[in-house]
Amino acid sequence: MDFFLQIMVNSIAIGSIYALIGLGFVIIYKASDVLNFAQGEFVMVGAFISFYLLTTFKIPFWLAILITAPAVALLGIFTEILVLRRMIGEPIFAVVMITIGLSEVLRNLMGIVCGPTDYVYPTIFSQSRVTIMKNVFLLPAQIWIIISAWLLVIVLLLFFNKTRVGLGMRTAASDQDVALLMGVSVKRVFSISWGIASAVGAISGVLLGNLTTVNIHMGHVGLVVFPAIILGGLDSIGGAIVGGIVMGVVEAFSGGYLDKALGGGIKEITAFVVLIGILMIKPHGLFGKPEIERV
């Protein structure tokens, strides 16, 4: 029972990070119907930038987040203006391929700048375990990750629901023509959505760096989050959060139990097997809206 609870508790931290990364995907998809395969690379870039800031300037952790997020948001907006804006109206294959090409470019650029080595974060949080219940432990790093992730989710939900800009984005997401008629600049909505999504990705990267090593292949986590957002539904923010937590739990449990039973190595592909399962049964996810196709 303790083992079960320990896995459950461990998975909440990684699940929260998955939820954040999934949020990044969903924000862009809701705004512009583009699935950004390069989101994992934004996570990686955020982790590298914060690693550089933390090791070279020895600034406190919250300051690193505050500097990394706008920097990567600028990168995201820059990408949107340079690359995505020219692809408005192109068939879906072209847009998917452009984001895949973008992820390739980002990953190899970081490879040229940083090289293939694994970098380890400096120890920011204390290493002593915190006991929640008898025999169930959490590292302070994990607790801070959970707190930061959920704080960010609440901030984003408030932004989308209570501010005028958020209202404009929701309008543009549901009907672009009406949004244009009401005076919402849809082009600006696209840029803002890319900026927010990349900033969220960067913050996830900063948090993720505490749990794993920082290297250029961190972007793979973006692809591991796909099952989470498909489970939740590609255009549902709540779905991304639920999906992220569920996938974190599923992955942790498959690692804890199936790895022992089947001899290791199942954990990595559990996510993808689950993905195929969800796609076969309910491709639009739990909370997504099914597309109606017309001839």
Add this chain to the structure above:
Amino acid sequence: MPSGLYHTTYRSSIKRFQTFFVKFWFTLFVMGLIALPLLGFNYILSILINAGIAVIVVLGLNVLTGMTGLISIGHAAFVGIGAYASVILTTRLGMPYYLVFFCAGAIAALSGLIVGIPSLRLKGLYLAITTMAFQFIAQHVFLRWTSLTAGTAGLEVPPIRFGHWAFNTDVKMYYFVMLVVALAITGVSNLTRSRVGRAFVAIRDSYIAAEVMGVSLFRYKLLAFSLSAFYAGVAGSLLAHYSGFISPEGFYMELSIQYIAMIIVGGMGTVLGSIYGATFMTIIPEILRYITSKLGEDYPYFVSIFVYSKGLIFGLFILLFLIFEPDGFYGRWRKIKTYFRIWPYSY
């Protein structure tokens, strides 16, 4: 269409080589290819063999993505399955190569069939994600099923043997690969002009209308997947026997992205486009390697970033071609030809 060229029968309108000049230049080109080893450029031979293998894969990918419109981001998995199947059948079961050639393709085609089954329910983006998931699962199986694939240690591959005749030199492999490439090109270009090819294009352009008109989506989508996987499997087998050594790292997602870059750069949906794209994107890394080795004599830094520069160039090519020339080299060449053909009326 050049002026003075009129078709009076259906048969003449679907001919591959429609004018005398095309036939002339094509014959010259083929004679040049055949004569190339005799002129002694051995390094070029190895580039051409790799290009030929890429052409076969991209032809298959073109059937799937260009003609039928089913996005596949996981094609390297099929190449890997063909490669491993071919190696295991030759080394462990001792099958003769003329059987292994088709069996490797058939095993890859079977896996293509399996990947194709979700395609009946999923469209566009979701299908792309499914093929990507399959790529990761295949990668993982290559890495972990060590009893079959020896994992990261890789497998040594003997050269192709037909009886006593072993294809163990570049020149012999060159002729063999060129023969297979010629057969593959003939097959795909026949496919495009046949009923099956038209069914594929109908599925790409408007699948609901195609189904209404009697094109069985079920059958043709599965056929597209298996056919393209067959091509990939055959190419994988050739790749394995040419390289002499295969390991799971050679069939990762990067390779899938490279194949997609080839098809985008060459021009989607056309046979010539896939040939252009595959040869061009095989030659570019060689040029890059030459440049980095030259620069590396003075600045060794460049050698260490060679892998990343190669990936960067592939990614940049995808971005630039998709933004500026979505029809690839084939489209650009056709526009140039048309410009001069209707000059001075090209406005």
